[in-house]
Amino acid sequence: MKNQPGSLWQRFTLAFPYAWLVAFFLVPFLIVLKISFSQGAIALPPYRPVLDLTAGWRGIEMFLAGLSLDNYRLLGSDSLYLLSYLKSLQIAAFSTLILLIIGYPIAYGMARTPRRLQAVLVVLVMLPFWTSFLIRIYAWMNILQRDGPLNELLMALHVVSTPPVWLATDTAIYIGIVYSYLPFMVLPLYAVLEKLDESLLEAAADLGCPRWKTFWLVTIPLSSPGVLAGVLLCLIPIVGEFVIPDLLGGSRAPMIGQTIWMEFFGNKDWPAASAVAVVLVCLLVTPIVLFQHLAMRSEERS
Amino acid sequence: MRKVSAFNILAIVLGIAFLYLPIVILVIYSFNASRLVAVWGGWSTQWYAELAGDAEILQAAFISLRVALVSASAATVLGTLAAVALVRLGRFRGRLLFASMIYAPLVMPEVITGLSMLLLFVAFAVDRGFWTVIIAHTTMAMCFVTVIVQSRLVDFDMSLEEAAMDLGASPLRTFLSVTLPLIVPAIAAAWMLAFALSLDDLVIASFTTGPGATTLPIRIYSAVRLGVKPEINAVCSIFVGVVGVAVLAASLLAKISGARGTPARL
Numbered sequence: 001m002k003n004q005p006g007s008l009w010q011r012f013t014l015a016f017p018y019a020w021l022v023a024f025f026l027v028p029f030l031i032v033l034k035i036s037f038s039q040g041a042i043a044l045p046p047y048r049p050v051l052d053l054t055a056g057w058r059g060i061e062m063f064l065a066g067l068s069l070d071n072y073r074l075l076g077s078d079s080l081y082l083l084s085y086l087k088s089l090q091i092a093a094f095s096t097l098i099l100l101i102i103g104y105p106i107a108y109g110m111a112r113t114p115r116r117l118q119a120v121l122v123v124l125v126m127l128p129f130w131t132s133f134l135i136r137i138y139a140w141m142n143i144l145q146r147d148g149p150l151n152e153l154l155m156a157l158h159v160v161s162t163p164p165v166w167l168a169t170d171t172a173i174y175i176g177i178v179y180s181y182l183p184f185m186v187l188p189l190y191a192v193l194e195k196l197d198e199s200l201l202e203a204a205a206d207l208g209c210p211r212w213k214t215f216w217l218v219t220i221p222l223s224s225p226g227v228l229a230g231v232l233l234c235l236i237p238i239v240g241e242f243v244i245p246d247l248l249g250g251s252r253a254p255m256i257g258q259t260i261w262m263e264f265f266g267n268k269d270w271p272a273a274s275a276v277a278v279v280l281v282c283l284l285v286t287p288i289v290l291f292q293h294l295a296m297r298s299e300e301r302s
Numbered sequence: 303m304r305k306v307s308a309f310n311i312l313a314i315v316l317g318i319a320f321l322y323l324p325i326v327i328l329v330i331y332s333f334n335a336s337r338l339v340a341v342w343g344g345w346s347t348q349w350y351a352e353l354a355g356d357a358e359i360l361q362a363a364f365i366s367l368r369v370a371l372v373s374a375s376a377a378t379v380l381g382t383l384a385a386v387a388l389v390r391l392g393r394f395r396g397r398l399l400f401a402s403m404i405y406a407p408l409v410m411p412e413v414i415t416g417l418s419m420l421l422l423f424v425a426f427a428v429d430r431g432f433w434t435v436i437i438a439h440t441t442m443a444m445c446f447v448t449v450i451v452q453s454r455l456v457d458f459d460m461s462l463e464e465a466a467m468d469l470g471a472s473p474l475r476t477f478l479s480v481t482l483p484l485i486v487p488a489i490a491a492a493w494m495l496a497f498a499l500s501l502d503d504l505v506i507a508s509f510t511t512g513p514g515a516t517t518l519p520i521r522i523y524s525a526v527r528l529g530v531k532p533e534i535n536a537v538c539s540i541f542v543g544v545v546g547v548a549v550l551a552a553s554l555l556a557k558i559s560g561a562r563g564t565p566a567r568l
Binding site for chain 2: 020021277
């Protein structure tokens, strides 16, 4: 086990990306953290205090004295933020559940088709992901508009007599999210189901276990790593989603990504936007850390 | 033997239909002669013709392509180096921080990545524009590159590298003449993913762009915020066509060359 990179080349492979990430990922995030403790100001940049290193220690003292928890108090006191977080979590949880229910049969079916076909199906499921996210949401704006194809179909089938409103509703957000994230649910599930040992299912069948019971007692437990991966891959990004609720949903009850966007571009309240962002990161990091912890524990056990 | 039930087939067919129908409808509507998007006025290519004369859209597309080319290439170099470091260096001081910085952007909401980038550029009084978007996209995409290249490096036969080293090749020489040729398929897939991610990004670009650097997604977004437009249907159809052909060509190429590095997200 090497403790320190030895050769010049090895040092370089580490140092170059390391420096880049510190400069363009870590430092920006620390700046967000710092601004979340600042106050809004009508100036450029629109927040106070600004760290003045030319004033030496005095500057640092004044800077520290200027920081406050005001933005976080605002987050607690204004129900807009709380409702926004709750709505994001709710939409993320429900749509992940829907994704799991829709995605599992698809992945299961894919895993059971002949090998040659499987490769084609994987490409087919992945292909929409390569076409622009924005375009796929825009496609739904076409379909869901008042006199769009969906309503025309429903009217033609006499399911409804007046065209229902789809756009600017939560239903539209759910449709957009389920549509966009389906590959992220199907592919990890498929990856696990495809490796499932057939002989286990045969053994269960030989011992007289009915098919549904085999599915419930053997297939589902064995696919749990795929379920977990799919759920995490969908749940976490959905919470911070911006484009889908902004184009398909209404503006009355924004999701948290929209709130950050509005605080920033609309109200120009950079400190408040930063505080909302910091809380969101904490919210999202918790399940990841939990997952890592669980993964490490199960690794130790085996 | 595997048995495919009717239910399995139904699930697959419905799933694929759900994924593709909206895109098909979008393409069909882009050939609609009527200005009212919802009313079918017969087949026509007039929106494509109008597009050819729309200097704003064309310029935005050109900027997006340049941003994607530069940032995908930079992200591929940085991401590959990071993957080599993560796989080959074992434990080193600061590994946890390094690994966290690689994986965190994968799940970080774009709104936050964009916000933090913008605040960085403001704090250091950098004028926003073409290059700030490239820096932001490079940072976002390099982490995806690392994950893809890393997965290829992990199941890589180490004895090949060891043999080269035993025969006196320097680590750099070993990398260039042994490792690199073997992981090229993964690197190519990663570059394509980085390119697609950059071309597609709206949120991060919105935060980090400046005057004169309006990318195509930003242009499309501002055009469709208030509703659908036939010209945009045409832009999107072209985009989908180009991407579809590119990805199909790439997967065929991968199949022909028998490469194992698939352009998977995971």
